[in-house]
Amino acid sequence: MYLSHKTNTERGQGIPATEAMSDDGEPLAYESNGENNQITDSVKTSTSNAIHCCNVCGKCFEQRSYLQKHVKIHTGELINQCSVCRMVLSDKSSLKRHVRIHTGEKPYTCEICGMSFSRNGTLKSHTRTHTKETPYFCKTCGKRFSVNSSLNRHMKTHSDSLPYCCEVCGICFAQSRYLKRHTKIHTGETVYNCEICGKSFSQKCNLETHMRIHNDETPFLCVICGKSFSLNSTLKRHLITHSNETPYHCEICNKSFSQKRYLRRHSRTHTGETPYRCELCNKGFSQKSNLETHMRIHDDETPYQCFICGRSFSLNSTLKRHLFTHSEETPYHCEFCDKKFSQNRYLKKHLKTHSNSKDYINNKE
16 A cells, blocks of 8 residues: 655755656646645555655655655755765765765874774774774684675675676676786786885785785794795695695606695706706706806805815805715715725716726616
């Protein structure tokens, strides 16, 4: 059933009857009272709550007071209209908050960090970043959030809906911000620059993570050996070294590794790839660390010193070989005459003396 309730508008001239029509196409009823007109509103009632609907545009409200405020848009009573952008707000307090967008006014200041906000509600949400309060939690996975809007965005990750799709590669996302972030991969946009080294990033969070390198921040600690890392992903990779897991397998020799980078490095032994080249002599290396070690030859760096004779070397392996000369150790054995040597190079030199023997020739074959 429909009941007719009259909304008394105390200001404005009303709207012409020809511009306001009912749902069945008939003009709305007006009651004239001097210069002011009154618009009737339809109240749809049910066994639960009444819904108050505007007979001009059909918009409905749960409370009649909201409808009365809404009607002022049609009657011309724009008392809560922004003088800058002409936007109409529902009440004076909403208009006051809205105007701060144009004025830049931020009257609410955080007592902890001094950051200012235009709304008290935003300040309250911000304060939780200091207090670590997370009153909003996901009923599906239990993850907690300090802001309700973050929870609402998170809930989309549990649905099958992926409405935001990339026009370039077709990958779809649950949230528009993920699509926006992904698009930068195709555009090459890097809007966040490191002020120290000049490196650029497409995402702010990646820049913040990168800054830990310059600040020597290593917040992620290994509970087994105590080693700390600047990235959580690095810690996760490191933890595999404490286990027997070797999930990365070489397709050629089936050798397995705990980390993907070790497999990539190993693969170069099969391909012969040497991506790291010396700029001085053009010698190539399969590993960056080997190139760095090689550069000591050009820089005359000899950081490894023999504690017996004081002689220094550019490579630790060279020092280890040298130390055999001060001991009686002879770990390198000739398989043809059982002669022993302190260094491998001496063994290789000795093997040439067997070059004409049948055993040596057969072994070579």
